[in-house]
Amino acid sequence: MRKISVIATAALMAMAMCIGAAWAADEGPSLPTGLGDSGGPALPGGLEEESGPPLPIGMEGEATPTKSEAAGSGKRKLSEVLGLSGFWDIRAGIRTQRDRHEQQASLAETRLQLESQKRIGPVTSKVVTDFLYDGLADSRKIDLETGQGWMDLREANISWSPFSFADVKVGRQILTWGTGDLVFINDLFPKDYVSFFAGRDEAYLKAPSDAIKTSIFTDAVNVDIIYTPVFDSDRYITGRRMSYYNAMLGEAAGRNAIMQADVPNEWFNDSEWAARVYRNVSGYELAAYGYWGYWKSPGGMDAATGKATFPRLSVYGASARGQFARGIGNVEAGYYDSREDRAGGDPNVSNSEFRFLLGYEQDLKQISRDLTIGMQYYLEWMQDYDAYRSALPAGMPEADEYRHVVTLRLTKLLMNQNLRLSVFTFYSPSDGDVYMRPNLSYKMNDHWTFVAGGNVFFGESEETFFGQFADNTNVYCGLRYGF
Amino acid sequence: MFSKLTVALTLAAAFLMPSAAFAADEAAASPAVPGVDEIVNMTNQASYYQGSDGRAKVHMTITDEQGRAREREFVILRWDAPEAGSDVAKKDQTFTGGQKFYVYFERPADVNKMAFLVWKHLDKSDDRWLYLPALDLVKRIAASDKRTSFVGSSFFYEDVSGRHIDEDTHELVKVTGDYYVLKNTPKDPDSVEFAYYEMYVHKKTFVVVETDYYDKQGQKYRTYKAEKVETIDGYPTVTKSSMTDTKNGSKTEMDYSEVKYNLDIPEDVFTERYLRQLPYEFLR
Numbered sequence: 001m002r003k004i005s006v007i008a009t010a011a012l013m014a015m016a017m018c019i020g021a022a023w024a025a026d027e028g029p030s031l032p033t034g035l036g037d038s039g040g041p042a043l044p045g046g047l048e049e050e051s052g053p054p055l056p057i058g059m060e061g062e063a064t065p066t067k068s069e070a071a072g073s074g075k076r077k078l079s080e081v082l083g084l085s086g087f088w089d090i091r092a093g094i095r096t097q098r099d100r101h102e103q104q105a106s107l108a109e110t111r112l113q114l115e116s117q118k119r120i121g122p123v124t125s126k127v128v129t130d131f132l133y134d135g136l137a138d139s140r141k142i143d144l145e146t147g148q149g150w151m152d153l154r155e156a157n158i159s160w161s162p163f164s165f166a167d168v169k170v171g172r173q174i175l176t177w178g179t180g181d182l183v184f185i186n187d188l189f190p191k192d193y194v195s196f197f198a199g200r201d202e203a204y205l206k207a208p209s210d211a212i213k214t215s216i217f218t219d220a221v222n223v224d225i226i227y228t229p230v231f232d233s234d235r236y237i238t239g240r241r242m243s244y245y246n247a248m249l250g251e252a253a254g255r256n257a258i259m260q261a262d263v264p265n266e267w268f269n270d271s272e273w274a275a276r277v278y279r280n281v282s283g284y285e286l287a288a289y290g291y292w293g294y295w296k297s298p299g300g301m302d303a304a305t306g307k308a309t310f311p312r313l314s315v316y317g318a319s320a321r322g323q324f325a326r327g328i329g330n331v332e333a334g335y336y337d338s339r340e341d342r343a344g345g346d347p348n349v350s351n352s353e354f355r356f357l358l359g360y361e362q363d364l365k366q367i368s369r370d371l372t373i374g375m376q377y378y379l380e381w382m383q384d385y386d387a388y389r390s391a392l393p394a395g396m397p398e399a400d401e402y403r404h405v406v407t408l409r410l411t412k413l414l415m416n417q418n419l420r421l422s423v424f425t426f427y428s429p430s431d432g433d434v435y436m437r438p439n440l441s442y443k444m445n446d447h448w449t450f451v452a453g454g455n456v457f458f459g460e461s462e463e464t465f466f467g468q469f470a471d472n473t474n475v476y477c478g479l480r481y482g483f
Numbered sequence: 484m485f486s487k488l489t490v491a492l493t494l495a496a497a498f499l500m501p502s503a504a505f506a507a508d509e510a511a512a513s514p515a516v517p518g519v520d521e522i523v524n525m526t527n528q529a530s531y532y533q534g535s536d537g538r539a540k541v542h543m544t545i546t547d548e549q550g551r552a553r554e555r556e557f558v559i560l561r562w563d564a565p566e567a568g569s570d571v572a573k574k575d576q577t578f579t580g581g582q583k584f585y586v587y588f589e590r591p592a593d594v595n596k597m598a599f600l601v602w603k604h605l606d607k608s609d610d611r612w613l614y615l616p617a618l619d620l621v622k623r624i625a626a627s628d629k630r631t632s633f634v635g636s637s638f639f640y641e642d643v644s645g646r647h648i649d650e651d652t653h654e655l656v657k658v659t660g661d662y663y664v665l666k667n668t669p670k671d672p673d674s675v676e677f678a679y680y681e682m683y684v685h686k687k688t689f690v691v692v693e694t695d696y697y698d699k700q701g702q703k704y705r706t707y708k709a710e711k712v713e714t715i716d717g718y719p720t721v722t723k724s725s726m727t728d729t730k731n732g733s734k735t736e737m738d739y740s741e742v743k744y745n746l747d748i749p750e751d752v753f754t755e756r757y758l759r760q761l762p763y764e765f766l767r
Contacts, residue, residue: 028661028683034714034719035688035692035712087593124763153605170759173619174618203617206617215760217751280755365627365628416636416637443553445553452713466756
């Protein structure tokens, strides 16, 4: 018995030692470079020579701190030396139905965008220029206001901080504020709806402003004041590239009736002012806005000449945005004071309006990763509606007092976020029309991106905001090389 | 005789369960082994709160299952909130509270000059903003999902900004020559894709050298590794790390360069102002 117990004990001890040894071998990962004590794992070849021996861990003195300069530096590209970046983009689009007033092609262009940003002392200069060949353009002559011609100057500005609490930016610049997603109430900076509806990159929805922007930052509030010496209108639908509903003709029109306009264009006389006072209160962004200028897209008509006009407009509004429930909520409102028709009885000038927006966005991680939903409710409420109705000439289509629009955006990222699918839908129950923007964007590698999408309009009537564009429904695709 | 055999078997049995016995023994008996909470705090500190603020240039290489590589380059700035209720601007060594991050993208071309701002909160969802310079748009990003890929890489947002330590229960499962091995189990298993993760924490520096994520079937599917550590301004700093995801076959390496601490970055830098007007002083 004694023998057996000795043997058993020995055997069990041996087993325990084996297990112990096996366990000791499973001591965890080898230490990374820099943490290894003497006898640690060998360093990868080359690392040692360049960065020197790693400092022993826990070394108290800071005599020779190692600095890592390895990644990135030392192999700067020419584009970086010149401060040049940009892209080359080629796109084509076609109407999916015939439009008797327009060409079948909706987009046929290639553009090279060059961007140079430089810092000279305390001043930053930025120039962004597009050189383009637009196969659908009527003229190659450059018009920097409308963006027509072989060159479109997107930005050309200098900025600096004259005081620690102030920033100034002077020159051609893109300006945006407000909380809406593709819906703008207090953002009265110029938009390019032609680009937007034709399938150019979404960045082209914003047309440049020639302005002076002054920003003041204080503990209480921040203030932006933007002065535009001469009015910058939207790049609106004229009929040249997209058909629209022409109220005078009482039907859809396009190249047969290109809209002529009287744009306020006198320097310092026809100027615009925009201001924003804002504050971030523990993650909630609160803002108040003011705008003094003109309707950005035609807001009236000269009865004598038949030309579209841009009557005087002031806008006062406010917004808030922040975390709400499990996502982001935003609310924005604005009062559009149509100063040339305050009583609302002039049929040739748009009436005053109250505009309101409520939005919510959330990721739907319960359903799928990288899936986001955004919803908005938008209201345009025409003021002095009775005066409008009684002044409306016979035969003219009558607008509703309330225009309701709901929007829905669904975005899904796939393939390590290299494939992006999204659909943005505007639906107006009051107008009975719909505008859908399906879009696919695939990053083939760090330079090449393929895009495809559509602009789909339909409506019960050809007189409503989106319904009038039904014959412009188009699909497009494009390729971009970024550098 | 039988009693002796019983004693021997009992002894052997104790050896057969080395991890439990050893860990319990070491943790309780040895004064050198701190408690679990202390290890977790020190680890959190060493991973995300070194210095009063920080700055690094990051070069990221994302390799997909077919071996195709994509690069990202950005500068990241970090600011730590002062202790709640304290008027002392500087935090003390054990601080692990709210933080703000500013990320400025330089590459690839399609994200060049975009800036990303995060206000990390411990008690609610983070606030995130993305600035798109081509539109001059400050976009608010819905941020309830922290376990989604950061800029298409194998790293999650939470890996970059830190997972709140109160979201897991922590056990010290092993102590080795170099490491404290922590097993972290989520308190809300439905909120995450892992069942638990194990961290190998370097004993002397509290640097996390490896983290292994296990799925509900107990399979390891995701591994973080600190590949290189340098002492910068006196702080042990991971200057090369990687994340491997066997589920989608991707691997991402991050190289940190131009790392600096205690730059006195003003809190103002982490506001809308500096999304539109770059804080050059801290980016270069």
